[in-house]
Amino acid sequence: MAVISVRDLTKKFGKFTALNKVNLELEKGDIYGFIGPNGAGKTTTIRILLGILKASGGKATVFGQDVWKDAVSIHKNLAYVPGDVKLWPNLTGGELIDLFIKLRGSNNKTRRDELIERFQLDPTKKCRTYSKGNRQKVALIAAFASDADLYILDEPTSGLDPLMEQIFQELILEARDQGKTILLSSHILHEVEKLCNKVSIIREGQIIEAGDLKKLRHLTRTRMEVETKRQLEGFDRVKGVHDLYIKDKTVYFQVDSEEINNVIKFISPFEILRLESAPPTLEDLFMRHYRGEAGDL
Amino acid sequence: MFREFSNTRALSLFILRRDRVRLVVWILSISIFVIAIAAILPDLYTTFEERQVMAEAMENPAVTVMLGPGYGLDNYTDGAMMAHFMLVFSAIGMGIMNIMLVVRYTREDEEEGRTEMIRSLPTGSLSYLTASFSLLCLVNVLTSLLVGLGLSSLAYESMDLIGSLLYGAAMGAIGIFFAALTSLFAQLTSNARATIGYSFSFLIAAYIVRGIGDVGYELLSLISPLGLVLRTQVYVNNYCWPVFIILASSVLIFALSLYLNSIRDLGAGFIQTRPGRARASRLLLSPLGLAFRLQKNSIIAWTLGMLILGVSYGSILGDLEGFINSSELIRQMIPEIAGKGMTESFITMLMTILSILGTIPVLLFILRLKGEEKKGRTEQILAAAVSRKSLLASFAAIGLMAIPLIQLMSVLGLWSSAAFVMEDPLSFSTIIKLGLVHLPAMLFMAALAVVLIGFLPGLTGLVWLYLGYSFFVVYMGEMLKLPNWLEKLSPFGHIPQLPLEGADIARLSIMAGLAIALIVAGFIGYRQRDIQG
Numbered sequence: 001m002a003v004i005s006v007r008d009l010t011k012k013f014g015k016f017t018a019l020n021k022v023n024l025e026l027e028k029g030d031i032y033g034f035i036g037p038n039g040a041g042k043t044t045t046i047r048i049l050l051g052i053l054k055a056s057g058g059k060a061t062v063f064g065q066d067v068w069k070d071a072v073s074i075h076k077n078l079a080y081v082p083g084d085v086k087l088w089p090n091l092t093g094g095e096l097i098d099l100f101i102k103l104r105g106s107n108n109k110t111r112r113d114e115l116i117e118r119f120q121l122d123p124t125k126k127c128r129t130y131s132k133g134n135r136q137k138v139a140l141i142a143a144f145a146s147d148a149d150l151y152i153l154d155e156p157t158s159g160l161d162p163l164m165e166q167i168f169q170e171l172i173l174e175a176r177d178q179g180k181t182i183l184l185s186s187h188i189l190h191e192v193e194k195l196c197n198k199v200s201i202i203r204e205g206q207i208i209e210a211g212d213l214k215k216l217r218h219l220t221r222t223r224m225e226v227e228t229k230r231q232l233e234g235f236d237r238v239k240g241v242h243d244l245y246i247k248d249k250t251v252y253f254q255v256d257s258e259e260i261n262n263v264i265k266f267i268s269p270f271e272i273l274r275l276e277s278a279p280p281t282l283e284d285l286f287m288r289h290y291r292g293e294a295g296d297l
Numbered sequence: 298m299f300r301e302f303s304n305t306r307a308l309s310l311f312i313l314r315r316d317r318v319r320l321v322v323w324i325l326s327i328s329i330f331v332i333a334i335a336a337i338l339p340d341l342y343t344t345f346e347e348r349q350v351m352a353e354a355m356e357n358p359a360v361t362v363m364l365g366p367g368y369g370l371d372n373y374t375d376g377a378m379m380a381h382f383m384l385v386f387s388a389i390g391m392g393i394m395n396i397m398l399v400v401r402y403t404r405e406d407e408e409e410g411r412t413e414m415i416r417s418l419p420t421g422s423l424s425y426l427t428a429s430f431s432l433l434c435l436v437n438v439l440t441s442l443l444v445g446l447g448l449s450s451l452a453y454e455s456m457d458l459i460g461s462l463l464y465g466a467a468m469g470a471i472g473i474f475f476a477a478l479t480s481l482f483a484q485l486t487s488n489a490r491a492t493i494g495y496s497f498s499f500l501i502a503a504y505i506v507r508g509i510g511d512v513g514y515e516l517l518s519l520i521s522p523l524g525l526v527l528r529t530q531v532y533v534n535n536y537c538w539p540v541f542i543i544l545a546s547s548v549l550i551f552a553l554s555l556y557l558n559s560i561r562d563l564g565a566g567f568i569q570t571r572p573g574r575a576r577a578s579r580l581l582l583s584p585l586g587l588a589f590r591l592q593k594n595s596i597i598a599w600t601l602g603m604l605i606l607g608v609s610y611g612s613i614l615g616d617l618e619g620f621i622n623s624s625e626l627i628r629q630m631i632p633e634i635a636g637k638g639m640t641e642s643f644i645t646m647l648m649t650i651l652s653i654l655g656t657i658p659v660l661l662f663i664l665r666l667k668g669e670e671k672k673g674r675t676e677q678i679l680a681a682a683v684s685r686k687s688l689l690a691s692f693a694a695i696g697l698m699a700i701p702l703i704q705l706m707s708v709l710g711l712w713s714s715a716a717f718v719m720e721d722p723l724s725f726s727t728i729i730k731l732g733l734v735h736l737p738a739m740l741f742m743a744a745l746a747v748v749l750i751g752f753l754p755g756l757t758g759l760v761w762l763y764l765g766y767s768f769f770v771v772y773m774g775e776m777l778k779l780p781n782w783l784e785k786l787s788p789f790g791h792i793p794q795l796p797l798e799g800a801d802i803a804r805l806s807i808m809a810g811l812a813i814a815l816i817v818a819g820f821i822g823y824r825q826r827d828i829q830g
């Protein structure tokens with residue numbers, strides 16, 4: 001049974017359609033990347049999954065239960081970290097961590113203290129004095145100290161420094177090893193790439209790409225940089241080569257994954273001195289969607 | 298030396314530009330308020346005899362504690378009366394204005410990182426503090442002039458130009474004093490909230506010390522700025538020295554805050570904030586616990602506040618007949634009920650007004666939930682295993698439980714001081730019954746707040762309007778001879794005049810029943826709508 005199942009989810013704010021027939025499917029153990037630029041509809045989707053917003057159409061279930069009607073029972077096994085963590089200025093971080101853990105119905109003191117230690121948070125400070133990163137730590141500690149089966153994290157690392165981000169990634173991997181399911185929204189692509197096994201890309205309220213990260217990579221282009229002994233000629237006419245840029249005897253280009261073999265064959269006669277290739281990144285894929293090239297994928 | 302102050306003028310202009318509307322609103326509302334009171338006073342007490350009756354009623358220690366010593370009581374002119382009634386409150390108003398504004402330009406800007414931006418520009422390290430203080434001095438001087446000229450333009454014989462300018466100057470001096478004092482606390486503490494806390498505590502302490510001083514040790518009144526300012530004896534003797542003392546001490550205090558500003562780091566303070574609890578107490582760990590904890594201080598403050606308000610309302614009951622007879626206008630304000638004395642009727646009206654004021658905290662406690670939503674903090678509670686029903690119930694419960702508590706405080710206050718000053722005191726059971734008959738109306742207002750949160754969270758302001766309307770029709774209805782049905786539009790217009798009429802149980806039950814229905818509806822609405830954050 002799917003942990004999260006979203007079918008044709010639609011959300012309208014007045015006349016504005018924030019989500020248009022969104023589909024998502026998370027299996028147990030998935031680390032699912034939910035990627036999109038600002039305003040794409042990630043937070044709106046997550047809020048519907050949390051039963052905070054009511055869907056205008058479609059169906060969404062978590063653990064097989066309806067996200068709106070069965071919110072309380074779902075939330076007992078769910079931990080959420082919002083994108084912009086808002087805390088009460090006159091309570092301390094420690095108090096709020098305890099409160100959130102308790103409201104979720106779990107109680108694990110040692111895990112809590114261990115996480116506070118790991119994130120190096122001073123729990124005796126009032127939240128008023130916390131920076132964005134520290135507020136995020138409070139929410140992350142409360143989430144990972146809870147005994148949840150599903151973690152929903154909305155751009156959780158946007159305020160963390162690289163060291164803390166490292167710890168965050170370790171926590172995600174630990175959770176994965178325990179068979180937990182994680183929905184991770186982000187516009188930071190390398191973070192998603194490193195951690196996730198599946199992704200969905202959302203833009204203007206519509207999912208434009210979804211599936212296995214490996215499968216998606218297959219659709220993308222490899223970036224290459226080749227220096228040859230003799231000047232390359234007629235390269236711009238080779239099938240599958242894009243964004244060609246030639247500087248002296250070095251060429252920079254992107255190549256469709258399925259055409260790599262032919263392209264290398266074409267270059268070989270010019271005697272390769274140096275060849276560098278970068279794996280396809282989601283950035284590239286993303287950029288192509290931005291340019292409206294989605295159709296020719 | 299001057300490097301520390303470079304670009305001060307530009308920064309003053311910048312603050313002025315940024316807050317011009319806010320500043321104008323403050324200046325106008327305070328001066329118009331003071332001038333308007335002065336304008337209606339002579340209509341309240343038209344003849345010399347009426348004023349002298351009032352002067353006798355004012356010669357009461359409870360009044361002195363509240364307003365300060367009355368000067369010129371043997372010839373209680375409009376001017377003497379105005380200064381007696383209003384000077385201390387005018388001064389407090391100035392204090393509040395300056396505290397709020399100075400915190401805004403000091404600690405708040407520092408907390409939000411705006412001061413850092415300014416300091417990264419070629420400005421001196423003391424420029425921003427000096428700029429905000431100079432601008433506030435200007436604001437205070439403008440208010441003084443406006444009040445002074447406004448009061449004298451009323452052209453009352455007893456309120457001449459000199460006296461009126463002194464009234465304004467007294468207000469301005471207190472304003473500057475609190476601007477300097479708040480600047481000082483902004484250096485000592487390390488956040489805006491603490492600065493506000495210390496500054497207001499000082500203001501309240503100054504008021505209390507003055508109160509004690511005015512009925513006992515005169516010296517105490519002289520060390521309180523609020524006591525000192527009354528020693529100007531405006532419109533009676535017109536002494537200027539208190540204004541100079543207040544201004545001189547303001548300069549010293551501001552110099553000290555400049556010094557402290559120059560030796561501290563940006564963002565730091567001198568009073569260490571105590572570390573809080575590393576773990577939550579069990580009491581916090583539920584939605585109700587959270588709702589209570591967030592509003593604990595406010596609950597305590599309102600509870601005490603209503604007690605004090607009850608006491609001060611009770612204190613005028615002492616010479617009630619005299620007070621009522623002192624003014625034609627006050628007689629008009631009280632509904633006349635055939636064959637009965639005005640005292641009873643007056644007490645009912647007092648209790649209704651206390652109940653309306655007591656509804657303010659009740660609404661605040663309930664509407665806090667909407668504030669939480671607006672600040673984006675309910676989302677996290679609802680994302681935990683907390684149902685909307687229990688979240689709304691927690692905040693509503695605090696408000697609903699506050700109703701009897703607040704009412705009990707008003708009743709206790711009213712009764713205890715009435716018992717102290719009246720020759721023929723009211724029985725406790727009479728007053729408590731009077732308090733009880735107001736509960737359904739308060740419940741009704743609370744229910745409106747719940748239903749608005751449930752269906753129209755954007756329009757919760759309506760309930761405040763409605764409460765304001767209720768206050769207006771109850772307070773002014775009789776005097777303005779408004780048609781009776783206008784009063785019946787407010788739940789507070791349906792309160793039986795208890796000592797006179799019997800308690801109309803049926804009508805009260807209907808009101809309570811309606812309130813409960815509204816609350817239930819509110820819960821249904823809250824369960825069905827989008828939460829904004």
Ligand SMILES: Nc1ncnc2c1ncn2[C@@H]1O[C@H](COP(=O)(O)OP(=O)(O)O)[C@@H](O)[C@H]1O
Pocket residue numbers: 013016018036037038039040041042043044045829
């Ligand atoms: N309560 C609301 N009312 C109206 N529009 C909204 C509301 N919440 C979000 N939106 C709009 O819906 C779109 C999606 O927002 P959001 O889900 O927050 O995007 P993301 O999280 O991907 O950055 C945005 O255009 C936003 O302006």
Ligand SMILES: [Mg+2]
Pocket residue numbers: 039042043044083154
């Ligand atoms: Mg978002």
